[in-house]
Amino acid sequence: MSNGNSYLEIKQSPELSGDVSLYGAKNAVLVIMASLLLTSGKSRLKNVPGSSDVLHMIKLLESLGAIVSFDQEAHELCVDTSGVNKWRVQPGIMKQMRASILVMGPLLARFSRADIALPGGCVIGTRPIDLHLKNLEKMGVSIDLNGSYLKTHVSRLSAQDIILDYPSVGATENIMMAAVSARGTTRIMNAALEPEVLDLMEVLKKMGARINTEIPATICIEGGHPLQPVNHELVPDRLEAGTLLCAAAITGGSVFLTNGKKEHLEVFLLKLEQMGHMISSGLDGNGILFKATQSPQAVSFKTAPYPGFPTDLQAPMMALQCLAQGKSIIDETVFENRLVHVRELQKMGAQISVEGSKAVVMGVEELYGASVIASDIRASCALAIAGLAAKGTTIMTGISHWQRGYDHLEEKFDQLGAAIGLFGLSGSPMHVSDLEVKSAEKG
Numbered sequence: 001m002s003n004g005n006s007y008l009e010i011k012q013s014p015e016l017s018g019d020v021s022l023y024g025a026k027n028a029v030l031v032i033m034a035s036l037l038l039t040s041g042k043s044r045l046k047n048v049p050g051s052s053d054v055l056h057m058i059k060l061l062e063s064l065g066a067i068v069s070f071d072q073e074a075h076e077l078c079v080d081t082s083g084v085n086k087w088r089v090q091p092g093i094m095k096q097m098r099a100s101i102l103v104m105g106p107l108l109a110r111f112s113r114a115d116i117a118l119p120g121g122c123v124i125g126t127r128p129i130d131l132h133l134k135n136l137e138k139m140g141v142s143i144d145l146n147g148s149y150l151k152t153h154v155s156r157l158s159a160q161d162i163i164l165d166y167p168s169v170g171a172t173e174n175i176m177m178a179a180v181s182a183r184g185t186t187r188i189m190n191a192a193l194e195p196e197v198l199d200l201m202e203v204l205k206k207m208g209a210r211i212n213t214e215i216p217a218t219i220c221i222e223g224g225h226p227l228q229p230v231n232h233e234l235v236p237d238r239l240e241a242g243t244l245l246c247a248a249a250i251t252g253g254s255v256f257l258t259n260g261k262k263e264h265l266e267v268f269l270l271k272l273e274q275m276g277h278m279i280s281s282g283l284d285g286n287g288i289l290f291k292a293t294q295s296p297q298a299v300s301f302k303t304a305p306y307p308g309f310p311t312d313l314q315a316p317m318m319a320l321q322c323l324a325q326g327k328s329i330i331d332e333t334v335f336e337n338r339l340v341h342v343r344e345l346q347k348m349g350a351q352i353s354v355e356g357s358k359a360v361v362m363g364v365e366e367l368y369g370a371s372v373i374a375s376d377i378r379a380s381c382a383l384a385i386a387g388l389a390a391k392g393t394t395i396m397t398g399i400s401h402w403q404r405g406y407d408h409l410e411e412k413f414d415q416l417g418a419a420i421g422l423f424g425l426s427g428s429p430m431h432v433s434d435l436e437v438k439s440a441e442k443g
C-alpha cells in the first residue's frame with residue numbers, strides 16, 4: 001500500500017491519553033473473506049480494516065469472479081460470490097501475501113479443485129505449508145507440485161480424524177473450511193484456537209455449518225450441510241489493542257480501548273501488570289482501561305500458540321523492555337526468524353543481545369531517534385513505539401509492513417497525542433488517496 005518511498009516520522013511524544021476503538025482483526029478478516037467462497041450470494045462484513053492485506057484479498061476474490069465493494073469510511077465490505085467461476089489463483093496475486101493460501105480449503109470445497117502458486121517466499125519443508133497439505137491429502141485431495149505451482153483436486157472430500165503436529169493457525173483454518181463440505185465428522189485435534197480462528201468458526205456456523213469445540217483443543221465439524229451468505233461483525237483486533245497499549249505504556253500514558261476484549265489478551269496483560277502497569281475494564285465491564293506506571297520493571301516472556309504470549313506482540317513488548325528497569329529474556333518459539341527488529345532497536349540505543357531464539361534486553365535510561373527500517377508488520381510497531389519515547393526524531397521506512405497490518409494506525413496514535421506522521425518522499429503528508437496497493441510481502 002506504500003509507494004515504497006514513504007516513511008513514518010515519529011517524535012518523542014507526551015503521555016498518550018484518550019479513548020480509542022479497535023478495528024476488526026486483520027487475521028480474522030482475511031480468512032473470513034476466503035471463507036465466503038464457500039457460499040454463493042452476498043455477504044456483508046462490518047468493522048473491516050482498510051489495511052493493504054485486505055485490499056489484496058479483495059483483488060484475489062475479484063480475480064476468481066466475486067463482486068466486491070468496500071466502503072472504507074464505514075468499514076463495511078460486501079462480497080457477492082454468486083459469479084465465482086474460477087479456482088486458479090494467479091501467481092502474481094498469490095505472492096502478495098501468505099494468507100492467500102487460505103483460499104485453498106474453500107476452493108476445494110466449492111470446485112473440488114484449487115490451483116495456486118505457493119505463497120510468497122514459501123519453501124515446502126522449512127517455512128512450510130506441510131501441515132495444510134498433509135492433512136488435506138488425508139481428506140482425499142491429490143496434490144501435484146510443479147515448481148512453485150500447486151494443482152490440487154479431489155473427487156469427494158472425506159471427513160477424517162486429524163492430528164496437527166503443531167497448532168498452526170492457517171492449517172486449522174484451511175482444514176476447517178474444507179471439512180464443512182465433507183460428509184461426516186472431521187475432528188481436528190491439537191487445533192489452533194486463536195480468537196481469529198473462533199471468529200471464523202462463528203462465521204461458518206452462521207453460514208449453516210455444524211461445528212463445536214471439545215476439550216482439549218479439538219474442533220469437530222459435521223460436514224455436508226448447505227451454506228448461506230452471512231452478515232458478520234469482526235472480532236476486535238487484539239494485536240492492534242496490544243500495540244496501542246504498548247504505545248501508551250512507553251509514554252507513561254493512559255488509554256481506554258472501548259471495544260477491547262481482555263479475555264483475548266490475558267497473558268500479555270498479565271505481563272504488562274507485572275511491569276507495574278494497571279489494567280482494568282470500563283464501568284460497564286467492557287473495554288480495556290490502561291494506566292501506565294512511571295517506573296516500569298523488566299519482565300521475561302516466551303511466545304507460544306494461544307492462549308500463550310502472542311508472537312505478534314513479541315516485538316512491541318520488546319520495545320517496552322528496552323526502557324524498563326532490569327533484564328528481560330525474550331524467547332521467540334513460534335517463528336524461527338522473528339528477531340530482525342533487534343538490530344533496528346540497537347540503532348536507537350537499545351542494549352539487546354541475541355542467542356538463537358532468545359533476546360536478552362538490558363533496560364537503558366534513554367533511547368535516541370534514528371533512521372530505521374521495518375522488516376515485518378510487528379517489527380514496524382516495535383520501532384514506532386520505541387520512537388515515541390526516543391529523544392529526537394525517528395524516521396521509519398519499510399512502512400508497507402505497517403500498512404499491511406493496520407488501517408492508518410498512525411492516525412490512532414495521533415488521536416491519542418503522539419507526534420507521528422506519514423510522509424511521502426517529498427516530505428509532504430500522505431493521505432488515504434495517496435496510497436496504492438503495491439506491497440509484496442508474506443505474513
Ligand code: UD1
Binds near residue numbers: 335
Ligand atoms: C497466523 C497469523 C500470524 C501469526 C501466526 C501465529 C494470519 C493471516 N497470520 O499465521 O499473524 O503470527 O498465525 O500466531 O492469520 N508451520 C509449519 N507448517 C505448516 C504451517 C505452519 O511448520 O504447515 C509453522 C510456521 O512455520 C510457524 C508456526 O508453524 O513457525 C506457526 O505458523 P501458523 O500458526 O501456521 O501461522 P500462520 O497461519 O502463517
